[in-house]
Amino acid sequence: MKPRLPCLFPLLLALAGLPAAAQAPQGSPAAADATLPRIAFDKTVLPNGLEVILVEDHRLPIVAVNIWYHVGPANEAPGLTGFAHLFEHMMFAATRHIPRGEADRLLEGAGATDSNGSTDYDRTNYFDTVPSNQLELALWVHADRMGYLLDVLDQTALTNQQDVVRNERRQSVENRPYGIVEEAMNHALFPQTHPYYASVIGSHADIQNAKLKDVRDFFKRYYGPNNASIVIAGDIDKARAHALVAKYFGSFRRSAPVAIPKVATPPITRERRITVADRIELPRVYMAWLTPPVYQPGDAELAVAGQILAGGKAGRLYKSLVYERQIAQDVAASQNSYALTSTFMIDATARPGIDGAQLEGAIDAELKALRDVGPSDAEVERARNTIETAMLTSIEKLGGAGLANQLNQYNQYTGDPGYLTRDLERLRRVSAADVRRVAQAWLQPNARVVVTGVPGTPDFGPDVPTPKPSTKPAAKAARAKAVAGINRDEAWRRSPPKAGPAPAFTLPGGEAFKLPNGLTVIHHYNPALPLVAAELVVKSGSDANPDGHPGLAGFTAQLLQEGTATRSAPRIADEIAQLGAFLGSDSTADASTVSLLSLRSTFGAALDVMADVVQHPAFPTAEVERQRAARLGELTRQRDDPARVAAVAAAGALYGPRHPYGYGQLGTEPAIRATTRDELAGFWRRHYVPSNAALIVSGAVTRDELQALATARFGAWPRAAATAPDTGQPGGSKARLVVVDKPGAPQTALRVTLLATSRKTPDYPALQVMNAALGGLFSSRINLNLREDKGYSYGVFSGLRYSRTPGPFTIAGSVRTDVTGASVAEIFKEVRGVREQPLPAAELAGARDSQVYSLPGQFETNSGIGASLAETYVFDLPLDYWRSLPDQLRRVTAAQVQAVADKYLPPERMKVIAVGDRAKILPQLQPLGLGQPELRDADGQLP
Known part of the structure; x- marks a missing residue:
């Protein structure tokens, strides 16, 4: 995954007869909303096997494109853990018709949001939300990945993404609190030969051992149109959208049929216990059980059980461990549903001074009560109601993890993209007796894994060096050599499609x-x-x-x-x-x-x-x-x-x-x-x-x-005068280098920052465009340099936090420990570059358009609309502010971008904050001319 940052439509939820909110009943939402929601979709299958699912929704001039390939770690070969995820990254490399990095540049310049990919145990998905006039661009990109990635796949691309994925592992597993504890829990649940044994990201050794032939074979086996489904949801005409899918995907050849993985998961018949040391201060206890597969009997009941146990502050475990006994900092429980088997997990973090044994005893007492007595009807109703609201909220958004993705999930696991109705039906059928029954059947002490994370020195396993790329001419020639592809080249694919007329949109003003x-x-x-x-x-x-x-x-x-x-x-x-x-x-x-x-x-x-x-x-x-x-x-x-x-x-x-x-x-x-x-x-x-x-x-x-x-x-809230805040003037440190020591850390958390300006500045539009080009987009200068070109990081981005008084401009990310100094030097180089030269016309247009045409995506959900309107109130902006902003952004010039960069980003005022292994990073940072370092304690405070 790339780090990232009307009326009732035929589409959605034809819920009839809803009472007026001012006279809303006090009872169960399920009882009040007796009509089950239905999603209006069309599903067809192209002759080559690609499933096409279309949903028409004209709320906003945007459209979500979401492709699922039915492949994940469940399909991986032994010794290639993390391969499905590594391949996900490879799909963002060059294709026959799209040079490396060009797809991101074009999509972001078109105003794409939620543009990314992800891998889970049973599937890999790729998704973008684009302005409705750019649907064809999104289809062109996704189709070229499916049809023509193999033609130009080379060792350079593989080596680069191996670096990126290993940085992702360092950031999301090894340098994240409890990351290796969770990985150990997976290892304890499954035998080493099971496809769910490893974490989705895999091990350093297996990531590094992947060969180009493995990548080619994986593509041929799993990335054919007959192993994929595409959902297009949003501001579309369904007939035209179907014709476009047929145009871009219809000529692709089928791959060999993919067999559904048949894996027997050995039951756990005796409790398994592990203790794992990690760089943490508070112990955490994990418990996990093997449970029924997704959408099978018992799956919904266990989801309700998880909500009853730890569904927010109303959960039994929260009330017992966090609220009453105060022995846990937090607690969670969930049914994690997959095709081969599911897992039910509970985790609780101890309060200072509490050990894992105390947490475990308290959790066991609540589990025993659930098995022996069961929940009350009121608890079950609360759980069902909360889950139902969450389900509806999840489809409020078209793209990302929203509606389009949910339809693809239903399609893969049930064959019915409109399964939402039946999903809600099975939820509403769950009774207190059902919850007690599944707790007795599946959540027994002898059928679980218990993993305790404790403070200590983590064991990341043997370090696997990254091979240095060859610079021999023969190697360069090999990289440039073309390979015969699967699909016949078609000349019309060589240029990106022209956008339709820019959609007219009026953003909510309130x-x-x-x-x-x-x-x-x-x-x-x-x-x-x-x-x-x-x-x-x-x-x-x-x-x-x-x-x-x-x-x-x-x-x-x-x-x-x-x-x-x-x-x-x-x-x-x-x-x-x-x-x-x-x-x-x-x-x-x-x-x-x-x-x-x-x-x-x-x-x-x-x-x-x-x-x-x-x-x-x-x-x-x-x-x-x-x-x-x-x-x-x-x-x-x-x-x-x-x-x-x-x-x-x-x-x-x-x-x-x-x-x-x-x-x-x-x-x-x-x-x-x-x-x-x-x-x-x-x-x-x-x-x-x-x-x-x-x-x-x-x-x-x-x-x-x-x-x-x-x-x-x-109305009866008494009128009173507010006390106006008086922040005074900043009195920051004179030091330009601040270091917090984290001995043994595999990465350095970096921030390069300075105070910039307030939210009401007239420079806001130019600053937003400047930031997009410098570090705000995936295709920005800083991220492409440190992630894609150098392989130093999983991602480094920049942003402005605007306040009523001047707020900070910050460049932030985590980098490999051994390249901390080099990363800071590259960041300063990019800052100087945006100050010294105006943006080229194409880069300016891309950065500017990304800000204009991504704005509707900010208003997809009610919470998003509310947050945007709250911003106008907090910062005393006019209510029609968002409606006027697009035109302000469109008028930003290259000279204005250079001027705000020069005004607000003087490198000599920037401070570097580095949290990492001081002994290893300080010698790299001191030659950069940042002066004497200021050392801060583990809290980030001056000692």
């Missing part, structure tokens, strides 16, 4: 009104799905933290859900789950938010709970102490994550210890320990007032309904 107490309400009507998203946004975040109280805003936001004058914390969790809703609260640099997602039918009842936590938090002393312990535990966990430590160290270096932005949202251990209940309540009283807040609602609720609901739930 409609605002005020309640008499001063509360701003911003509404956007979006009836495409029976869902509603709401945010209560307060214009005070960490910028309002008093001196010496870092983290106070976040601590306050966290406490809102932990009890009101009339509701306890457990009651809040149970009510929200019963309604099938999701409630959250958080803070950022400039705002604090309480967010809500619910079905339309239960929005009124869910808004009751949201309004209560906003207006009547009680800050009970016992809850303050619970959350204090939780924040201290999270601070401990943060130390294990190099990227998070780098972010905290960068904030401190940029802003200094007297500035509220100089810390992470958690704050510091002394501040957490010293915070009192009165200080938390005081922050809420000063800042959570109607004149400082907006209720932003997007979804299937009309303006009149919302006005009635907002008045009823928030």
Whole structure:
């Protein structure tokens, strides 16, 4: 995978007879919405076997293209673990008609979003969401990969992607807390000969041992049209879309039929136990069982069991381990469903001072109760309702992991892309007796694996060196030699198709009104799905933290859900789950938010709970102490994550210890320990007032309904004057090099950063275009240099965090330890390049168009619409801001891009933050002329 960053349509969910939200019933969503949703799709099969699934939806001028190849680690040969994933990366290399890197450049320049690929045990997928006039471009790219990759596949491309994938393994497994613990759990579940034994990414040795012949054979065997299905969902005409698929894919030859893997998974008849050392501070216990395959009897029941055990704050394990006994920092449980077998997993992270044995005993007690007594009917109903809302939410988005991908999943596993209706039916049939039965049948102690991750020195296995590429002329000639392909070349494929007329689009602007107490309400009507998203946004975040109280805003936001004058914390969790809703609260640099997602039918009842936590938090002393312990535990966990430590160290270096932005949202251990209940309540009283807040609602609720609901739930909120934050001036470190020591780390988490400008700057459009070209896109200069050309990293990207006051510009990523210095040197080279020369016309057009035409993708979901409208409120932008932005972006010139780069990115002001093995990286960084290093502790703070 590449790191990345209307009316009811025939498409979707013809749910009839929904009651008005202002009069929503208080009961079960399943009972209220008796009509099951149906997805209107067309499915055909081309003569060569390619399955074509089309969904027409004109909400936005975008279309999702999603291809599944029915191959994954389930099909890998012994000794080639991770090969399916490595091959996924190879599909982004050159093809006969598309030079390496050109597809990414063209797609991103066309405004593509969610452009990526991924590998799971049973499948590999590739997907893009593009403006509707660029559908043909997306099909041209995907078709050339399927039909003509083999023609130009060479050792250079393989060697490059082996470097990239090994960097991905270092970043996602070896340098990620608990990564190797999870890998060990897989190894314990399956014998070494089983295709699910290894992690999807495989081992260094197997990645490096892959040969070009293996890649060619894999392509011929599994990447034929008869082993693939394509879903196109969005703003299309189905007849034209089908004709385009036939044009681009119809002439491809079938591959030999692919046999469905037949693998017997040996049952676990005796408990297996492993202890794994990792670079962590808190122990974590994993338990795993082998369970029925996807969509088979028992699969849905176990999904409900996972929700009952650890589905948020209403889960039994959360209530027992996290809330009541306070021995766990977090807990999770899930049914992970696959074709050959599924796995049911529970994991719990210990609080400081707690060992794995205590966690295990508490988990066992809850499992025994589930087996012996079973859940209550109310627990099952809560679980079903929550899962159902999540299922509907997952298809709110067309691309990425959304609707198109879900149809492909249903198609592969059941043969029916419209299986959603039956999926919901099987969920709604699950009873308390069913959950008890599957717990007794599948979740027995003698049939499980128990893996405990403990603090220690990790064992990554033997290091496998990366061979140096040959520079002999013969090798160069071999790389250039063409190979006979599978499909006949067709001259018309040699040039990318011309785009259709650019789609006209108007982005949501929202409609605002005020309640008499001063509360701003911003509404956007979006009836495409029976869902509603709401945010209560307060214009005070960490910028309002008093001196010496870092983290106070976040601590306050966290406490809102932990009890009101009339509701306890457990009651809040149970009510929200019963309604099938999701409630959250958080803070950022400039705002604090309480967010809500619910079905339309239960929005009124869910808004009751949201309004209560906003207006009547009680800050009970016992809850303050619970959350204090939780924040201290999270601070401990943060130390294990190099990227998070780098972010905290960068904030401190940029802003200094007297500035509220100089810390992470958690704050510091002394501040957490010293915070009192009165200080938390005081922050809420000063800042959570109607004149400082907006209720932003997007979804299937009309303006009149919302006005009635907002008045009823928030109209009595007393009017009060807000306290305006005063951040003062940044007082950052004079040092330009900041180092945090992580002995033995296989990678260095890097940040190259400086303070830039505020959100309301008139330079915003030019800055966005500049950033896209420099480091914001996959095809940007920095990422192509460090990932694709040098093989130093899995991905390095840049971005601006805008605030009311100047926020940071940051270039961030993880690089191999041995090339830390070289990576920083290359980053500075790219920064100088964008300052010294104007962007070439083609690069400017691509960067500019990527920003213009990707904007509709920001408004696919109600939560996305709400977040965009919240941004206008927090930063005092006009409500029609998003509608006017495209034209501002279109007018950006190369001279403006160069000017903002010159103005905001002077290299001599940039600070380098490096979290890694100090003994190995400091000698590489010192020759770069960054001056004396400033050493920070494991928290990213000055000692």
